Amino acid sequence: MSQPNQDLTFYKDHTLISDKILKSNNSYLTTITYIQGTSPNWLINSLIENSLQGSALPINQELKTTPSRSNVIFISFLHNKEFYIRNLKKNGIDLTQNSNFIFIDYFTNLFSEKIKDSTNAINDTNKLFDDSKIPKNSIIFIESPEILLYSTNIISDDLLFNLIKLNKKTNQLFIISSKDEELIDYNVNEIDNPTFKITDFLTKLLFRSQLNISLLPLKTGRAKDITGSLTITKGCLPYNDKNLIVNEKEYVYNITKDSNIKIYFR
Template sequence: MASTSDLQEQALTFYKNKSNALTPSQNTLSLITHDSSNFPSWLIAGILQQSVSTNNECFLSPNFPSINKESSPSYVYSFTNTIQTYNKYFLKYNIKNNKNLHFTSFINSDAPPLASWYTSIISEIKSNRNPVVIIENPELVLLLDPTVTINKLLSQIQEIQKHCALYIVSTTSTSSSFTSTYLPSILHRSSLIISLTALTTGRADDISGTLTISTGPIPNENQIESRQYSYLISNSAVKLYFK
């Protein structure tokens, strides 16, 4: 593999319609998977930045043309993280105090009751125009609430999807039996699949991992740009390069 010093930095895009680089259609489901060494906080921050912006701004696509667009109400619901996981990105890219950005952690003491997690999400988002919703590790509901089955969880996710453009974030590192059933089920309901993986040769100083974009089984009105990037995360920036 060539060193990143030999490569040209690239803008991240999910769709061939370049004016909507990271913006999914409403009522679609996109799946982001990652292994234990490649947590996608930087990717989620970039999606949120472009979603809440009014000019297509995104630090992962620094040279994208500026366009006038609506700021979409954007929500993160996490079963694994608090907002502190994202603060360095939110602060650096001036989106922490954006009125259209909302973060709820179900591991905080003031979180909504677990039994009503999905109804509380629907109640919060349903009156908004074109909301974008990111849910981290909803499969943990299966461990936290023994009354919830995989089919019930999938039905709850489907109900949320009816009100938004939905991203589900899941780890591929868990080896439990419910994950082996749940993850393929979510994948087969997705229009867009984004995977973050470690290098097959281990971690390198000039490459942090690989990001793969592929089309899911469910048709999408926006044509997806299937491709692979190598990415490098440093203290100063995140950079992407075509593989």
């Protein structure tokens, strides 16, 4: 594309995770949703970097480094820790040497060790989200918790209860979730149907958030110089700080063969 590359920001103060959030006594929720083919890993990597040290070089050149900015708790149902260790090395961060980063692996051995009976999973699920293990005032990322909805008998309200409980423990919670079209159907009403559970979960989640980030493929398919679009919108719940204003915008982005990220206004 001929237009200049843009720095990505979420707020009017030109930040991704504002200091106003980290210094707040309130709890805020951001959703990151995506469709197959528009993996948000590049964005998540930069948000981890921004949480730990203030910068986010692949997507924003203006943010300054702030050593030991925040503790990060990353809970994943989709990847193991090695996946993020490898990814963050590309951002110049060695997670194996960073005591502010705690990874909770719910991908490896989830259904052999953590959840013994998927048809009666509520107690084991509640244990997964035991907030006594979470240091206060951390930034928490939870990746693909919806896996529990189509793999066990828990319903969306069971999962939401645990997520909101964790949210109250921290200033900022990011929930990263797939919203593939084949899993979303507002006409299904059987409470045990996985499609209903996913649809109900995502709908209620969006109504509880302050900020929503959506990654989608182009309607015309992937172009040579565009991978997908990224939309930033206000959630249904407002921020308590009137000076914390969401910078609602739509971008297109391209991930090159050498993993460089180019972002443009749409």
